[in-house]
Amino acid sequence: MTEHLLRSRSRTGWRWSTAWRAARTPGGVIAALVALGGAWSAASMAASIEGERAPAALVERGRYLVKTTGCNDCHTPGYMESAGHLEESRWLVGNSLGWQGPWGTTYPPNLRLLVQGLTPDQWLTVARRQTRPPMPWFALRDMTDEDLLAIYYFTRSLGPAGTPAPAFVPPQKSAQTPVVKIPG
Ligand code: HEC
Numbered sequence: 001m002t003e004h005l006l007r008s009r010s011r012t013g014w015r016w017s018t019a020w021r022a023a024r025t026p027g028g029v030i031a032a033l034v035a036l037g038g039a040w041s042a043a044s045m046a047a048s049i050e051g052e053r054a055p056a057a058l059v060e061r062g063r064y065l066v067k068t069t070g071c072n073d074c075h076t077p078g079y080m081e082s083a084g085h086l087e088e089s090r091w092l093v094g095n096s097l098g099w100q101g102p103w104g105t106t107y108p109p110n111l112r113l114l115v116q117g118l119t120p121d122q123w124l125t126v127a128r129r130q131t132r133p134p135m136p137w138f139a140l141r142d143m144t145d146e147d148l149l150a151i152y153y154f155t156r157s158l159g160p161a162g163t164p165a166p167a168f169v170p171p172q173k174s175a176q177t178p179v180v181k182i183p184g
Helices: 002-008 016-023 028-037 042-049 056-068 071-075 111-116 120-128 137-141 145-158
Strands: 098-101 104-106 179-181
Touching: 056 071, 056 145, 111 145, 120 137, 120 145
Parallel strands: 098 179
Antiparallel strands: 098 104
């Protein structure tokens, strides 16, 4: 029984059908309730943590991912220059250094403010949608729900800070900030 349940635990979480099957075996109702109580599929994780404090382990994983997947390089002013020694309170506040190319001029948004207005589910959608360069949006698209939610909860744990980044400037319009020019 336990073995059956364990084997059925998919990478993304419990399947309801497993719990249902478990419920139909002797003593299975309790086992099924235990199974569902421990359900940490991304969807239930998002639903159950919303409005509560995120588990420390999830926040810690988010910190690790943000640190090692390059988000600070663009979304945190001064991070690259400090070789990653900038204090966390200054992370992910967005950047007024523009990235200019054939697509126009883009600015890394303030993620500390962005996550405040999003539910975990909305974050999963926003994080995965295609953006203009140089955001490596496909890296977020290819992350697991768990990793994306870890980034979300870590970023929320930092609290809101900073101001919104400058708005996108279309091609042929001149940017009012310093820019990094990418040849087209
Ligand atoms: C090379 C610079 C760069 C890196 C690295 C980078 N970003 Fe971005 N990011 C940007 C820019 C520029 C935009 C704005 C794109 C636009 O305006 O279309 C952006 C946009 C976003 C958005 C907004 C998506 C939307 O549709 O509103 C999110 C969320 C985001 N980045 C998260 C991250 C995370 C998380 C990481 C680390 C895994 C990361 N970014 C790494 C430059 C970067």
